[in-house]
Every structure is written in structure tokens, then in C-alpha cells.
Amino acid sequence: MGSLQLFHSISVSVSPATNFRRRPLIKGRVSACLNVDVEAPSPLKVKCGESKEVIEEEKKFLVGTYARAPVVFSSGKGCKLYDPEGREFLDCAAGIAVNALGHGDPDWVRAVTEQASLLTHVSNAYYTIPQVELAKRLVANSFADRVFFSNSGTEANEAAIKFSRKFQRFTHPDDKQPPTGFISFTNSFHGRTMGALALTSKEHYRTPFEPVMPGVTFLEYGNIQAAKDLIHQGQIAAVFVEPIQGEGGIYSATKEFLQALRKACDDAGSLLVFDEVQCGLGRSGHLWAHEAFGVYPDIMTLAKPLAGGLPIGATLVTERVASAVAHGDHGSTFAGSPLVCSVATTVLDKIANPSFLSSVSKKGHYFKELLIQKLGGNAHVKEVRGWGLIIGIELDVPASPLVDACRDSGLIVLTAGKGNVVRLVPPLIISEKELEQAADILLQCLPALDK
Secondary structure, three states: OOEEEEEOOOOOOOOOOOOOOOOOOOOOOOEEEEEOOOOOOOHHHOOOOOHHHHHHHHHHHOOOOOOOOOOOOOEEEEOEEEOOOOOEEEEOOHHHHOOOOOEOOHHHHHHHHHHHOOOOOOOOOOOOHHHHHHHHHHHHOOOOOEEEEEOOHHHHHHHHHHHHHHHHHHHOOOOOOOOOEEEEEOOOOOOOOHHHHHOOOOHHHHHHHOOOOOOEEEEOOOOHHHHHHHHOOOOEEEEEEOOEEOOOOOEEOOHHHHHHHHHHHHHHOOEEEEEOOOOOOOOOOOOOHHHHOOOOOOEEEEOOOOOEOEOOEEEEEOHHHHOOOOOOOOOOOOOOOHHHHHHHHHHHHHHOOHHHHHHHHHHHHHHHHHHHHHHOOOOOEEEEEEEOOEEEEEEOOOOHHHHHHHHHOOEEOEEEOOOOEEEEOOOOOOOHHHHHHHHHHHHHHHHHHHO
16 A cells, blocks of 8 residues: 655665765654555555644755645545645646546556566667657657657747757758747746746746747737738747647637638748647547647647656657757757656557547536536636636636635645636546536635635
8 A cells, every 4th residue: 555654764774885975864854765556545544744844844945936835745546635634635736737647547557667667767868669659659649740758848848949940940041040030929838948938928937037038929819910910021930829728827729810820830931839738638628639620730749747747748740840850959868768658658548548538528518517507606707718627717806715715625726827717627537526526615615705
């Protein structure tokens, strides 16, 4: 049975032949030993320091980049999370749309343990079977011809930036100034590294780190004419767009908008990049969100759910784009490891099953209608929107009091947009009964908005 055992001291036996230095244990510090298997964890048997102590220790030893919610999670199973004191929470955040198969999925755990016992990492200086198998699966299930692996969504977008610039130089060999500009849109989020950050619309994310990558123009999401006018000027290397914006507030593009971008890019020689880091891989009820619109990109970036909780990013490209990329143009030490790729193949195979996707679509429609029915009459609720199991509840006030009240009542949800949207991205395996429970808790907690 999975358990987290905590000790205030550890006895380590070292052979005389072993000569290494180690820092002494700090008095009062807690060190952990983790044993994991496929059985459901028993939260009441989890032994560890009190949540308050963990929170205090975090403040002492970690860089303060996260405004964390005051809760410690120590185990999970399915769509449930547990804290060290044994309290149960219904997870409608899924690690920010990462844990598509929930927590402790038996097939996921089996893939991790079996591959870990064989080979975990050798670097991209060599060939490995799981990496090739995952790439084959992604190509077979998408528009793409080739794949580049990385470790996160922001890395996948950094690769797309580099590939777009390289493509323009490759296709304009005689031009001293080939197209190097980029278009991104309002309410966009593409990552926090310097290139992807430059494509992210929120100024307060970019301002502390300026100057970021130059050459990015932000246009209104959905403004066809503005996009066409700028693309046709011939200086745009690529257009980055999320078919469904997650961090920005759960806004969906229209078919007409994406079609117009596709045609304008084709006419001008620009590349069209779909960022599906959050909305891709079954989240919308389609394997890829863009499939609902019948519009296909030159490049697509993926990450969050692909390995079900392990770090991975993927940049999928057409042969036309791949032909511009040569040895040494990009790379990564950790990316595409046998362990992560083996697990990602298991995740992809489960989610790509038509019956699985159909269930996501069905549950998403049911959940959205349930939320409209239960919450729609509240004066603070402006709109319930979304596709599949990526749903936003827009409020006329900040969403934090509602999110906090839900957490206190055993439901984990997120915010989005300008802080006024409740974001619901549960594991794709969530049951209708659990969705009803989530809707009931949200309804019960709505009075928190009036305090």
C-alpha cells in the first residue's frame, strides 16, 4: 500500500570504500521515504508532519514564487486528494489540467514502474524505443509529420518560436531581413520563459523581466481584420493562438477566426501555431481542440496532460517545417526520456480511444448544463462557458472568495482570466456523480461572494 513514512533521523550505513561528504541533518528537520504501488492510498494511514509545519518549512527553504493555497496534499486516488490529516477533497483542478487520468491510475502506475525498472534516461545522444513509439503515435493521431520533445509547455513554445524563425530563414535564403515577427492575442498565455513570456499578453507577467524577446504584436482575440492586415504586411514569422484559451479565462475561438488566420498565413508565407498545452489531448472532448473547427496548424504545442503528471512537452510540425530544422538547431538533455515517453504513450492510447473522448464530451455537456441550472440564477454569475471538461464560470466580482470557500468545503477549483473566472478542469475520468457533487459545493459556497 502506498505510504509516506517520516522520520526525524535516518541511520545511513556507509562502506569504508565509499568516500563522500554530506551535509549533517538539521535538527528538527523531517526527511521522507516514499514507497509507491498501484493500490489506493489510505489517507488516514499517511504519516507525516502537520500541514501547518509543512507550510512553515516551505516558507523557509523555497524561493517565494508561488502564492500557494494553505493546503498540503499527501496522497490521491482517482479524482480525490487527501491532506496529511486525512481530509478528502474532490479535485477539479487536476494539477492545472495535467492529471487527465486522475491520481494513481493503474495503467499509468504500471507504465511508470515497468519502464523505470528497464531504463529511465540516456539523453538524446542515443536512440530509445519509447521516444520513437510515442512520436509515431502522435503523428498517427494528428496533422503532424514529425515531433520534437521537451519538458514543459513553455519549452514546447520556445521550440515553436525557434522553428518558426528558422523556417523563414530557410525559405528566404536570399533575404537579409526574412520575416521575424510574431502575432499573439489578448488573454493569451504561452509560458514564463523569455520567448514564451514575450507571447503572453498579461503585462504584469512580462514587465519585471523586460526587455523580453522583441517583435511580438498583440491583437484582439477574434479580430479577423486586424490579423489579416498585419499578416499580409509580410513580416510575420508565425501566429500563435490557443483554440481555447485556458489561463486567459476559458474563451473559445470561432471557426471563422481560425479559418481566416489559416488563409492569411498561407497567403503571406507565415506559420500558424496552435498552442494546445491546456486545451489539447481530450480536454475539449476532441483529441485536439482544433479538430472541432476543421482548421489545421503548421505547428502544435502540447504538454500538460500528455504524460499524466510527469514533465513533458511536445512540438508537432509538418514536414515542410521540419525540413528547415537541422542537427544542432535545438535540443534538450532530459526531453523524450524512455520513462516519460513510455508513460505518455500509455496516456495517449487511453485518451485517443473514441469511447473515452465521447465520454468526455458527454460529461462536459452534462456538467455545463448542471452549472447553468444551479448557478445561473445568481446575480454574480455572468456566464458559464467552455467545451468538454474545460469550463469557466465568469463572475462580476473576484473569484478568490468562492475558490477559498470551495476548498474549505472539500472542492479544489482554480481561477482564470482577470481573477474573476472560476476554472474547472477536472481529471477526464471524473464521474457524473462527482460532477454533481462539485456543482452542489459550488452552489453552497456562492454566499462567500457577498461577504
